[in-house]
Structure formats: C-alpha cells, structure tokens
Amino acid sequence: MSSWQEEYKRKLISIDEALAKIKDGDQVITGLGAGESRFFLRNVHKIADRVKDVTVTTCLPMEDYEFFMNPQYSKTIYNDTWFLSGGQRKSYVYGGISFIPNHLHLAIPKRLFHRKCNVFFGTATPPDKHGFMSLSLSVTYEVECLENADLVIIEVNDKLPRTFGDTTFHVSQADFFVENSEAPPALPVAEPSEKDKIIGKYIAELVEDGATIQLGIGGIPNAVAIELMNKKDLGVHTEMFVDGMIDLIEAGVINNRKKTLVPNKIVATFALGTPRLYEYLDDNPGVELRRGTWTNDPYVVGQNYKMTSINTTLEVDLTGQCASEAIGPKQFSGTGGQVDTATGAQKSPGGKSIIALHSTAQVKDPVTGQKKTISKISPMLPAGSIVSLSRNDVDYVVTEYGVVNLRGTNIRERVKRLISIAHPDFRPWLQDEAQRLKIM
Numbered sequence: 522m523s524s525w526q527e528e529y530k531r532k533l534i535s536i537d538e539a540l541a542k543i544k545d546g547d548q549v550i551t552g553l554g555a556g557e558s559r560f561f562l563r564n565v566h567k568i569a570d571r572v573k574d575v576t577v578t579t580c581l582p583m584e585d586y587e588f589f590m591n592p593q594y595s596k597t598i599y600n601d602t603w604f605l606s607g608g609q610r611k612s613y614v615y616g617g618i619s620f621i622p623n624h625l626h627l628a629i630p631k632r633l634f635h636r637k638c639n640v641f642f643g644t645a646t647p648p649d650k651h652g653f654m655s656l657s658l659s660v661t662y663e664v665e666c667l668e669n670a671d672l673v674i675i676e677v678n679d680k681l682p683r684t685f686g687d688t689t690f691h692v693s694q695a696d697f698f699v700e701n702s703e704a705p706p707a708l709p710v711a712e713p714s715e716k717d718k719i720i721g722k723y724i725a726e727l728v729e730d731g732a733t734i735q736l737g738i739g740g741i742p743n744a745v746a747i748e749l750m751n752k753k754d755l756g757v758h759t760e761m762f763v764d765g766m767i768d769l770i771e772a773g774v775i776n777n778r779k780k781t782l783v784p785n786k787i788v789a790t791f792a793l794g795t796p797r798l799y800e801y802l803d804d805n806p807g808v809e810l811r812r813g814t815w816t817n818d819p820y821v822v823g824q825n826y827k828m829t830s831i832n833t834t835l836e837v838d839l840t841g842q843c844a845s846e847a848i849g850p851k852q853f854s855g856t857g858g859q860v861d862t863a864t865g866a867q868k869s870p871g872g873k874s875i876i877a878l879h880s881t882a883q884v885k886d887p888v889t890g891q892k893k894t895i896s897k898i899s900p901m902l903p904a905g906s907i908v909s910l911s912r913n914d915v916d917y918v919v920t921e922y923g924v925v926n927l928r929g930t931n932i933r934e935r936v937k938r939l940i941s942i943a944h945p946d947f948r949p950w951l952q953d954e955a956q957r958l959k960i961m
C-alpha cells in the first residue's frame with residue numbers, strides 16, 4: 522500500500538469523532554450549496570449542549586438544518602451566512618442567523634481578515650490513484666478555507682463528480698476524513714412562466730454571436746438559456762454553472778471558441794442543478810471550476826470579449842437602484858456575484874450587463890391579509906431597502922414589457938425609460954410619483 526493510502530486510512534474517522542473535535546469559540550465554515558458538508562450540518566446541533574460560542578458559516582444551505590431552524594440551538598451555535606436559503610429566511614426572525622454583506626469575489630478574503638475560520642468542513646471525491654481529491658461542486662471560497670483552517674475535515678462522497686480547475690488537493694492537505702455516500706443535492710429546473718419566456722426572448726436579442734455569457738440565480742436565467750438556441754459561438758464565464766447551459770453545449774451553441782480568456786473551456790466557480798448537470802461535470806476537462814476570488818473579480822470578468830451578464834432583481838426604483846437581495850429591509854437571499862458580474866461585463870469590450878425582473882409581484886397585504894399586485898418598478902425603494910446593484914452600475918433593464926438601456930443616461934431619461942417597461946396599469950401612478958418627487 523502506498524503512503525497516501527495509509528495516510529487516508531489513518532485519518533478516517535466517524536462523524537461523531539469529527540464533531541467531538543469542535544470546541545468552544547470555534548469558527549467553523551462549510552462549502553457553498555452542493556459543496557457543503559451535509560453530514561456535518563445535519564448533526565452539528567447534537568453538540569449544542571456541550572459547546573458555547575460556536576459559529577457555523579454557510580452559503581445557500583441545501584436543507585433546513587436543525588441548528589438554524591430550531592431556536593433552542595442558537596444560544597450556543599450561531600449561523601452566519603452569505604446567502605439565505607428558504608429555511609434560513611423563515612428562521613431569521615429567531616436571531617440565531619446573521620447575514621454577511623459582501624461581493625462574492627471578496628467574501629473569503631474579507632472574512633479571513635475579520636476572523637479566522639479555524640475549522641473547515643468541506644466535501645470532496647475519494648482520492649484518485651495518486652492521492653488527489655476534487656472539491657467537486659464549489660471552489661467559490663473553499664480553497665482558501667482548506668489553505669487557512671487549523672483543522673480541515675473532509676466529507677468524502679463517492680457520488681460527487683470529479684471536477685477540474687482549482688478543485689484538486691492532496692490527501693495530505695486534510696486532517697481528517699469522514700465517509701458518506703449520497704447523491705449531491707439537486708436543484709430542479711423550474712418550468713419557465715409565460716412572462717419568463719417573453720423576458721428570455723428580449724434578452725436573447727441582446728446576446729450577440731461570439732459573446733461570453735454569465736447566467737445568475739433565479740427563474741429567469743433558465744428561460745434565457747432556452748431562447749439562446751439560435752445563437753452561434755457562445756462562451757461561458759460564470760459564477761454558477763446551471764442546467765440550461767448543457768442544452769446549449771449539446772446543441773453546439775456554446776463552444777467557447779471565441780472566448781478571449783480561457784478559450785475552449787467553460788469557467789465557473791460553483792455548480793448547482795440536476796443529476797444531469799453533475800453527470801456532465803464528472804471527469805469533464807472542458808469545464809474548469811476556478812476560485813471565486815479570480816472567477817468573479819470584475820477585472821477578470823471584463824477580460825472576456827463581449828461579456829454579457831444576466832442577473833435578476835426583486836425591485837428597481839425609477840433611478841435604477843436594484844434591490845436584488847432583500848424585500849424592503851428583510852433579507853431574502855444575498856448579494857452573491859451580482860455586482861461582480863454586472864460591473865465586470867461593463868468593463869469588457871462589447872460587454873453588456875442585463876438585469877431582468879417581472880414588472881409586477883403578488884404580495885400579501887399586511888393589513889387585510891389579501892393578495893395584491895404591486896409594481897416591481899417603484900418610484901422610491903421602501904425605507905430600509907438594501908441596494909445590491911447601485912444605479913451607477915446598472916446597464917440594461919428588461920421586463921416582459923421590453924428592454925431599456927440606462928447606460929450614460931440622466932435621471933429624467935431613466936425615469937421615462939423605466940416607466941416604459943413598467944406594467945401599463947402602474948404607469949400613470951409612476952408618472953405622478955416621479956413628478957411629485959421632481960425627478961422627471
């Protein structure tokens with residue numbers, strides 16, 4: 522038996538032994554989304570009575586884990602998160618969860634500056650014949666955790682795809698291994714709505730042949746992918762690698778030949794989707810998962826010729842401020858790489874940044890409890906709103922009523938253009954409000 526095999530065997534422990542290594546005051550961090558250690562997160566609440574002041578940092582958790590869903594654990598185990606899941610949104614009110622504001626490409630360096638994450642609970646594929654393992658589905662910030670933590674515990678899962686790029690590390694770089702065999706968490710592809718399809722068509726008109734694209738998170742980006750089927754020679758440099766891209770690869774639309782940075786390959790920093798996506802990624806040298814500090818750096822993003830970023834927002838005001846991660850003051854998701862990719866695209870020769878949203882949303886009236894329709898284009902963002910993408914950085918805005926370009930425009934022009942893509946029922950109100958606010 523060669524030495525790495527002996528080392529692996531020596532470092533193999535049970536989940537209970539791994540949890541026993543966590544002590545008071547530890548700053549534990551796990552991977553993003555499908556890169557998180559579910560084995561650890563499902564069990565960490567079991568040590569709540571033994572420890573105090575333990576922080577677990579997450580980013581888009583895939584399950585409703587006990588330690589943050591149940592307020593009894595938040596007295597000793599706190600949850601810091603860069604991106605809220607549906608479950609975290611519900612339990613945010615308990616006070617055990619706190620959001621970390623950051624642009625994705627700076628998330629880990631800033632976090633390490635503030636406080637060292639001394640324990641990293643990651644996930645990886647089993648070692649290959651040379652003793653090298655793959656961080657598999659996310660290197661958004663996981664490589665830096667591996668390099669900086671005092672204690673590195675890796676959940677080894679033989680059902681994870683082996684990916685390339687910055688994902689590779691050696692058995693000798695981890696302190697302990699815990700084995701767990703289960704399929705990676707799946708994110709089903711949502712069927713696009715009629716509105717999504719119209720928005721997808723508008724966006725497809727903006728995407729030029731030879732462009733390099735980034736698709737963000739949410740319902741609209743998948744609809745966009747479907748509408749790109751008639752394009753030629755697209756490339757991908759994206760934060761999130763999604764299912765919609767595989768159809769375009771198989772149809773020969775995405776071939777990465779015209780890419781000016783890392784040509785002939787897809788670049789992403791994490792992947793989240795269906796089993797088909799994970800199957801596609803397994804042992805595929807055509808996709809490189811590169812660390813988020815590099816992939817999402819706007820100066821790197823901007824080196825792609827005709828870089829076209831496509832992201833979504835929850836609300837935009839008439840001057841172009843995008844509240845993409847919160848509804849009023851209530852945190853909904855996270856900043857993620859929206860600003861990284863939007864500003865990066867605008868640095869690119871021939872680049873475009875596109876922000877898409879439905880013109881309206883259905884919300885519950887707090888007084889009557891009845892559902893009502895509101896305009897997602899609003900005269901002013903409500904008090905306490907969180908602006909993810911500033912109006913200085915907004916470029917194209919798309920709704921099911923059309924496309925406007927705010928690049929270089931003054932406030933008066935922005936107001937007119939944004940009203941033109943608002944739902945027709947709300948246009949007179951928006952005009953009256955704009956006049957009252959003296960912005961048109």
Ligand code: COA
Pocket residue numbers: 736737738739740741760761832833834835836845846848853854855856857858859862879882883884895896897909
């Ligand atoms: N006021 C009140 N509620 C609103 C609203 C508004 N202006 N806009 C949307 N909502 C509600 C919707 O009705 C919906 O409610 P439901 O879940 O009860 O149906 C919910 O908020 C989600 O809205 P939706 O438009 O369906 O969002 P989405 O699922 O497409 O996701 C974000 C959009 C906001 C989660 C996503 O764009 C995001 O987090 N962006 C920031 C991060 C980012 O862009 N990263 C980029 C690289 S991956």
